[in-house]
Amino acid sequence: MKGVIDYKNIYEMLKKTYKENPGKTGFRWVLNDHGDMGSVTWKEFHEQTLAVSKGLIKLGVKKGDRVAIVSYTSYKWVLCDIGSVSIGASVVGIYHSLLADDCKYILNHSEAKVVFVEDEQQLQKLLSIKKKIPFVEKVILLEGEYTGRVKNWVLSFDEFMEKGVTVKDSNLDKMIKNVTPGDIASIVYTSGTTGQYKGVMLTHDNIIFTSQIINKFMPVQETDETLLFLPMAHIFARLDMYTTIFSNITLSFCRSIETVVDDLQIIRPHWFPSVPRVFEKIFIRIRDGVEEKGGVVKLLFNRALRTGYRVSRLQLEKKKIPPLLALRYRVAMKLVFRKIHEALGGRVRFCVSGAAPMNPEVTRFFHAAGLIILEGYGMTENTSFTNCTTVDDIKFGSVGHHAPEIEQMIADNGEILFRGRNVMKGYYKMRKETKETITKDGWLHTGDIGFVDSQGRLTITGRLKDIIITSGGKNIAPSRIESYLGTSKFINQVCVVGDSRKYLAALVTLNADNVVKFAKKQNIQFDQIDDINNNEEVKKLIQEEVNKANEKLASFETIKRFVIVPEFTIESGLLTPTMKPKRNEVMKRYEEMIDSLYE
Secondary structure: OOOOOOOOOOOHHHHHHHHHHOOOOEEEOOOOOOEEEEEEEEHHHHHHHHHHHHHHHHOOOOOOOOEEEEEOOOOHHHHHHHHHHOOOEEEEOOOOOOOOOOOOOOOHHHOOOEEEEOEEEEEEHHHHHHHOOOOOOOEEEEOOOOOOOOOOOOEEEEHHHHOOOOOOOOHHHHHHHOOOOOOOOEEEOOOOOOOOOOEEEEEEEHHHHHHHHHEEEEEEEOEEEEEEOOOOOOOOHHHHHHHHHHHOOOOOOOHHHHHHHHHHHOOOOOOEEEEEEHHHHHHHHHHHHHHHHHHHHHHHHHHHHHHHHHHHHHHHOOOOHHHHHHHEEEOOOHHHHHHHHHOOOOOOOEEOOOOOOOOOHHHHHHHHHHEEEEEEEEEHHHOOOEEEOOEEEEEOOOOEEOOOEEEEEEEOOOOOEEEEOOOEEOOOOOOOHHHHHHHOOOOOOEEEEEEOOOOOEEEEEEEHHOEEEOOOOOOEEEEHHHHHHHHHOOOOEEEEEOOOOOOEEEEEEEOOOHHHHHHHOOOOOOOOOHHHOOOOOHHHHHHHHHHHOOOOOOOHHOOEEEEEEEOOOOOOOOOOEEEEEEHHHHHOOOHHHHOOOOO
């Protein structure tokens, strides 16, 4: 493999791509339902990036200052990000779904000087806490105009871009050249499932190195187009963007998370990154749609799936597919599986899943249908990448080999450790936590546990802090159990409990759409979904789903009792921005209910 190019900073990486491919489309975005697109070439993107840099310089932003972005994923997010890091500012991404108090904490802790906000809704969050965020000097509205009372505090994007016109090119060049590999490009705030926000400091070198390593691992081509709908406040999405810049690949943006299905048809990507829950929902929708239609449709689908599983198994074993089976598979693809491919745009060669473990049943299903899901592994603290399966080396449930340029080690207690140029500089303003996480000789404690198989592939079995030890002494990782329950059409979220108890129990939330359909068929009277949490018929329904999951588990892993609770949300404080239940908070909130499960 070719060696890693040691760019001085992220801007230099962009400059190389722009110089070699000035007229090629760098970014595209969907404008409307008719399929109209906006786009920029690498040359145009480069020019607009420098204009953003000049605007920030005019506002007094200097090397080391923090610039925050509160917005959903969009082209302007990228523009503001690269424009900021090019002059040595550190970008602080803030999830657009966070509440005002969470925004206040991050803005104050990072001492952000300038904040880009997506629209009027996000602006109102900041206006509601204006007196409590003293470090913020200017807020820039990416979409729309503001005519409120504090006009001097808020600029429209056009007004901001106009301000930079008077900045001399020589001043800009000087600032760009002053940015070094060890400078902080981004402070990524992550709360995990513990609730404590920690600012992960990622350097230019962290990002430059990791972008190139991913390019080596993934079967990407310069003619590819990829699609992004994940939140860019998460490093997983940002890394996809940086990788496409290095790789000279066109990156397209969805309008919103609600339009992903439609935008897939418009953009028709060759590959895209996602989180397991998205693939799980597609799997559930396909499976349940077939069940509802029944008859010939169900018969054809199941026959095609059996054929697909046989072909999949032979492919993974690198064995020849018999001619008759190959013919059956082509028929299955034409009659059944082609529809799944078309739903994703029709050109997808592979997908990438990360940020959480994938249920092997889901990966196996898509592989049988001819869709490859590459499972990656990483965390914010190691720039979101260390391992990934490859097209020619897939093992369901595994996250594959680690990159050769990254060192991997399994500690005596099963914890996974990594060392390499992708490891963060540390936690911002948290020396104690940094020392606890990174050893003196550079090993990063991930907090995840797992094992390496005989072929060198890593399998994640759970989080060290989440391990449940029953009163009988059994050590159980709840994530696998939760993933089995999560594929039920009637269950939305799951939190398994049972530490120091005799058996495992679970808190579950309902899949509103499917449970409402069930309730109407059963003539169950209700005004809202939470009204039927204690309905006996609904409890029986969920018990049947729990029983199905229990069949796949060892006896000590089975769920003996459960309780239905309202949906975990970010607003309730029970869900992280990456859609993971905050286990500790859930257990505190429902302590009495949990106790009742063991009476």
